[in-house]
Amino acid sequence: MARCDVCGNEYDKAFTVQRGGQTGTFDSFECAIHELAPECEHCGCRIIGHGVEADGRMFCCANCARHAGISEMVDRGAADAAP
Numbered sequence: 001m002a003r004c005d006v007c008g009n010e011y012d013k014a015f016t017v018q019r020g021g022q023t024g025t026f027d028s029f030e031c032a033i034h035e036l037a038p039e040c041e042h043c044g045c046r047i048i049g050h051g052v053e054a055d056g057r058m059f060c061c062a063n064c065a066r067h068a069g070i071s072e073m074v075d076r077g078a079a080d081a082a083p
């Protein structure tokens, strides 16, 4: 049995996640995301996908990066759609 670092639930299927020098024990991905996922600097949502990093700042998407004044970001999906 392991105890979740976030909600304190003891669960036999709890797992650990390591990120950088930080290790956490969680009973669910929701708790792991709550503890470890970076926040978008523009909209504040949790970045669960790859996100966008620019100037050492993290954003959930290129649109948020643009709103924050970073002009050269393009979402990969939008770039791929161009002929």
Ligand SMILES: [Zn+2]
Residues within 6 Å of the ligand: 004, 005, 006, 007, 008, 009, 026, 027, 028, 031
């Ligand atoms: Zn939990």
Ligand SMILES: [Zn+2]
Residues within 6 Å of the ligand: 040, 041, 042, 043, 044, 045, 059, 060, 061, 064
């Ligand atoms: Zn965002």
